[in-house]
Amino acid sequence: MSGFSSDWLALRAPYDDAARDKALLDRLRDWRVRHGGIGILDLGCGTGASLRALAPLLRGTQCWVMADHDPALLKAIPDHTGRWAAAAGHEMIGDAVTGNGFSASLVPHRADLAAGLDDLPLDGVRLVTASALLDLVSADWLASLVDLCRRHGLACYAALTYDGRLDWTPVDRLDAEMHALFDRHQRGIKSFGPALGPDAAQAATAAFRAAGFTVQTGRSDWQMEAGDRDMQEALLAGYVQAALEIAPDRAGEIEHWRQRRRFAIGAGTSRHRVGHTDLLALPG
Template sequence: MGFSADWLSLREPADMAARDATLLRQAAAAAGPDPVVLDLGCGTGATVRALGPHLPASAKWHLVDNDPDLLPHAAAAAGDGAQTHELDLQRLEDLPLEDVTIVTASALLDLASEDWVRALAARLDVPFYAALSYDGHMGWTPLDPEDAAVTDTFNADQQTDKGFGPAMGPEAGDRSAAAFEAAGFDVRTARSPWRLGPDAAALQAELVRGIAGAAGAGEWGQRRVAAAGNAECRVGHIDLLAIPGGGA
């Protein structure tokens, strides 16, 4: 599993606009008055930029990723006091959880297996905030006759192994919520769809290339890329906040 800094930068404005504002504020409150945040799969620091403005300036960050090229970008976003950790997220026992008050992730759970999420829930005794898990729903305007079939094929590919075992893919939101509820957490979820118009044509085109490659839909991809400057796209996501012990 790995993503380029260019792709992460391209998608970040859509991610920022899509995050559920209420759940984001609740996550910030759940982090407590002296937040120590552990961000899993931090990438270039998207969670830092989204959650950070809602936290005290004294907030501390532990930034975890398996890509050493991305960690300096995330550290720069977090500022003084941030610590980076180049770790394989499969090794949950290695997570630096001491003094952490909240664990976060962005666009991660749909790549993970249910077993991994269950193990993570068993490991945590602090709140967990995970935004932007793909939920399997895509809609395009104008329509193309192959849209539904391509979405189905892409969704099936999203459930193959992405580095954590068989991925939950479009079922990540529901299955992760159930896993944390079974571990005794109070779980809240909210929809956080991308809404991409012609002004996001570059993101639409790159998204389409990825979908077409995974679904083996080259001709569909060519048509969609060509239409990106005049098309609208909605891609569904789910945000999740899990608080241990049913706490507020």
């Protein structure tokens, strides 16, 4: 996967960590405890945010296969993980992190996930993880993920899937229209084909249940307060770019909306919420 810069991944990381549904994390930890040491396949791993969020919580012995198509992001994993480990009081030696109650080895694996999942290394893997991925994939790709998990008896934890809920405070008269343009863009053609976009969480829930998995979901919304200017600015820029690609004939309206939203952000009066859904699918 990924078309995202390490700067963007670093900016969003604290919002991701705060947003993850705690009840699902508790259930995932309980499942891991019952299964002892496990291998974990992290799809679209980026710089390793899922490992940093989950490894201390899951505890025990873990082997993480970090799969992404971007060699620059894979190369950055040891540095990002080493700095995180030092700040958190863990120890990183070589390709392994050890902390209070857990040990996690890292195995970077370059893979074009959009081309399929058949050739991924699955030896010892019991859990598939992904963050902010499912809304980018097609229905066919999602079906292949569910089939992979079904055939190999793998659990799946897919976090931070955009689910179509967006709101701003204060409200602007064009917010709803810009939201609609963004969602149209999210359903467009991505690297994985026609993207599920805001329909992904419901589609994944239905697909895993139909395959016999026990599925639990929870909300993992980003909540941005007035002081979260950098994140709001970054998201606003993304919304504007998406809207312009869908409706270039409305460039003037889109620019005026951008200016009003930027004024509110700069004035310290803007708050923003982005709705996400976390999913945990356990094999029956």
